[in-house]
Amino acid sequence: MGRSDLSSAISVRNLRKVYQGSPPVVALADASLEIADNEFFTLLGPSGCGKTTLLRMIAGFESPTSGTLEMFGENIVDLPPHKRPVNTVFQSYALFPHLTVAQNISFGLEMLGKPKDEIKATVDEMMELVQMTAMADRQTSQISGGQQQRVALARALAPKPKVLLLDEPLSALDFKLRKEMQLELKRLQTETGITFIFVTHDQEEALTMSDRIAVMSAGSIRQIGGPRDIYDHPAERFVADFIGDTNFLEAELVSATGQTAEVRLSSGKTTMARAQEGTEGKGMVTLAIRPEHASLSGEGEGILAGTLDNIVYFGTDTHYHVALDDGTAFVLRQQNTPDAASQFEKGSRVGVKFGADVAQVLRD
Template sequence: MSSITPLRAAKGGAVSILSVLKDFGNFRAVDDVSIEIRPNEFFTLLGPSGCGKTTLLRMLAGFEAPSDDKILLDGTDISMLPPNKRPINTVFQNYALFPHMTVAENIGFGLKMLGKSAAEISSSVEEMLRLVRLENAGNRSVTQLSGGQQQRIALARALAPKPKLLLLDEPLSALDLKLRKSMQIELKRLQQETEITFIFVTHDQEEALTMSDRIAVLNGGKVLQIGSAPDIYEHPADRFVAGFIGETNFLEGDLMSSADGVGTVALRCGPVVEALTAKSVASSGAVTIVVRPEHLELVAPGSPQAVDATVEQIVYFGTDTHVHARLSDGTALTIRQQNRPGPKEGIAVGRTIGVTIPPRVAQILKD
């Protein structure tokens, strides 16, 4: 059973998922998941396809019931409440707008179903149009809107009844890259202005890192780590989290000593490095360290405490360049360099480069 104490908040929107299980026949989609989501938080469920994130979202919405234990909203068990009895709205991947209705009619639909007066609906629709910055679009058909505008209308419709909780099921996946990036900023703004708890489901690490107050990383139906974006990126709990969140280099070595959160590791490829460690890591023995590409430094081949590698590919991304190289033992490395004006270093495919790991930028992973 979970040790979580259910949250109860004055404004509402506190969620406690307590040791929840969900089985489909013999397949366990969600396995003993416990998560505490704070009121007015932008919380993301992140993981690959089949990890259980969408099933968890569907249980929050009321479209699926837990096989065991419960889900609380502001301290009240909602596990068996039907969707229409929950103060929760959902924005789906396909938006689900009504094509025969105007923008204003779409936004006001939920309020109409709740029996609100025409004056209340009109006032709320105007408020929502201002919130999503589409003040003059009320009389337009939703079929005349761009993908980004339709996304905003779907959000406005979901927010109009002022739910305690807004669920977002990969709502940005159909947008092009530039629009997706702008909508990430827009979603975060909307969450902050409305002070509604947002629970966002995605497989996109960049979306999660950009928008979230906290992230839960799931795999195989289990929660592997919960933390802020910097916590998860800089201090991954295990090899899966490290590899799933952004680009990562893994290097094998032997832990020689450890004290005060820092370990000295003799890498199999040669150098001795200082790496951050966790209390749960043993004081000696074989270990794996993880180091992000932006923390590696290029030096002349043969430099002290450097390991030589052969450049296999150079990929230009505009703001930075990724150098893909390989060590003599076959280990692949990615080095990320920020692009600056002026002459470039003489790095070319087939050349030998030196790579160093500065002190305390790598992390020792626990077994």
């Protein structure tokens, strides 16, 4: 199965997975997506959303109930896992503790019957790629978790798969090491040119590494887009709520034209906001505003007013918790500077301001 000229590495159309039972469990409901060749694509969502089920079907470990699944233009629904040009890195690295780093990396190549000189050259290349050359003769039981993760990646990359599947491989690492490995994974994907499909429930991982993200919930794909698009232009309330922190305001839709809407807030004031194409009519809608896109002002200067309930210092920024006059909680996040001192005190009356270009109208 040679690489074709198609730009699409993975094509999923109406893929469905139902586990029989009383009642049947729909793990994946008519999922459709295209993953480009040489793309870092992330399946993001909470536990039980179907992301791992989809990954396992791409790997060949699960069979779909219905739908089509193509890889580089070829239908692979009935193709067994060992005949698919993919490799997988799991949460558990599944390394052989009694073997050295080099032996772990070479194991899969030996099973494929590759010539010894080719195996050595590939192992040397992979160790250099993941910066583990100095550890070649160490047993994997004698290296750190982060180093084990690098070995698992090198072993998966050694056979030069066309697609690498990664099932939450960073979840066992501590916070600092996880941050380092996020950048490392993106570097590896860029350098190898292999399509990476990454599964995670961690929004920061998805935003940091991905070219595009598919946000999933309850077996369905809710939105696909680049990190900035997903964050700044969520298609629905679930996406806005799951990706980062968001303030939700109830508002009345006054009018809508194209991708712009006029809404009336609980304060009685109106503002312009972004809207999805096709938004029309009247009635109540939800307005989403990110905490960093709003600012505090004097009570009479804002589009909303309330009482400053709490001020929380986070080092890099400060969070201001405001109880709006309609009872809604609103959080603002402002970056700290060395000489910054808040002009607002806990318990004071304040206003909340935000621009028309940052408020997003959502229809559930």
